[in-house]
Amino acid sequence: MALILAISSFEFGYALCEISTVPITKLMKYYDIHMDPGAANGLLVGIMPFGGIFGCIINRLFLYLFSRKYFITYRRNAHFAVASLNLLAAALVQINTIETIVIGRFVLGICCGLYTAIAPQYIKDIAPPALRPMLGSFISLGRVAGIVFCYALGVIFSQTGVRGYYRIIFAFPGGLAIFQSFLILFFVPDSPVEMLEKHKL
């Protein structure tokens, strides 16, 4: 279960690095960006974590407005909603304008913010104290696996000269989100704390 949840942080690591796998000058050309390369690079990478702030706030608002009990009752539906947002983000960055890549990365950040706020808490809920250090580390493990995978894809594609490989790299998080949603649907049950709150225990 912790491994399945680590896919969330895999996506976070992947999303953080996907821009850096393509030379910024090429990206500026593909997306018709006319600004200082340093500023463009900072904007395209930094807009994703900026969306993450809103992901956390949205998560907190749900908890506040509907109570944790209500939100958790629809947790699986919520995962599918986040996966749909992820698909939207992946689709937006396929359109070659600066507006769509910035909005797409921002939406991707919202998804990552939602995931990273939930996953460590769920692992804490399911793991007895003796296993918490190891299972908690899976979040870091997932993150670094995502980073390495993303850079490996970038090196392989750029060395083999695949044309427009940035499209494949940018589309990957959408597919990953759908894959994780199905894994969560079938393999990840409610945590003990959630079941207590839903009075199932």
Add this chain to the structure above:
Amino acid sequence: METYYVPDAVDFVFKEYQAEFSAQQSSQNTEAAKADPYYVDPLSGNKRRAFLMAIYLNIYRQFLGVNTLVAFAGQFVPSTSHISPYVDLILNSVQAVFTIVSTFWLGNMFGRRPLYLVSGVQLAICNILIMLGFLIKVPILAYVFMILYMALFGLFYAPVSWSYPAEIIPAANNTFATAFTWAALTLTTLIPPIVNEKVGSPYPLFAFFGVYTAISVVYMYTSMVESKGRKYFDIIR
């Protein structure tokens, strides 16, 4: 993995949380607590200290400088260098190997507090030496300590990075605290490429990360409580 490491004794876990949940419900009598059984007022006593510590650690996670290295290390190496296309992959592969080691071994051997303090000292030194490498234009010094930084980060800091804040505060507050890590990450990804281009070298960034990390070690030494093997209510007490 699931066969060997995921607890199958669901009843055992349930009993533990049943006790914790009952204790929490009986300890709170406010209107907010009655409306939401898992509500915890973040602004009282040790709960406030834990909440502020969680916020601080979420910011610290990014101001260590790791994600700046993760996202931009390849750009800090001159593009004329024959290793430049592979720098990011090499650095992060080093981090991955040591994170695997720490996940299954080191993270279980030591408490959270020692890991935070030891990693803080090591990463502060690495940041300062990376800064020196770029400042005095001895790139090999910077590269060596970038690799060492990633290894030490994976080995000592990664096991506690996300788990400790989630252990010392309840879920609703952790969501709020995590927003600070994203805010800090926004700054550490937005500003570095601009500084690197304007100054022509990333040494001011690593100077900041080094000083910030060193100051944080002092704060953590004086304020951090151990959470290993303890439940939320024990930590708060």
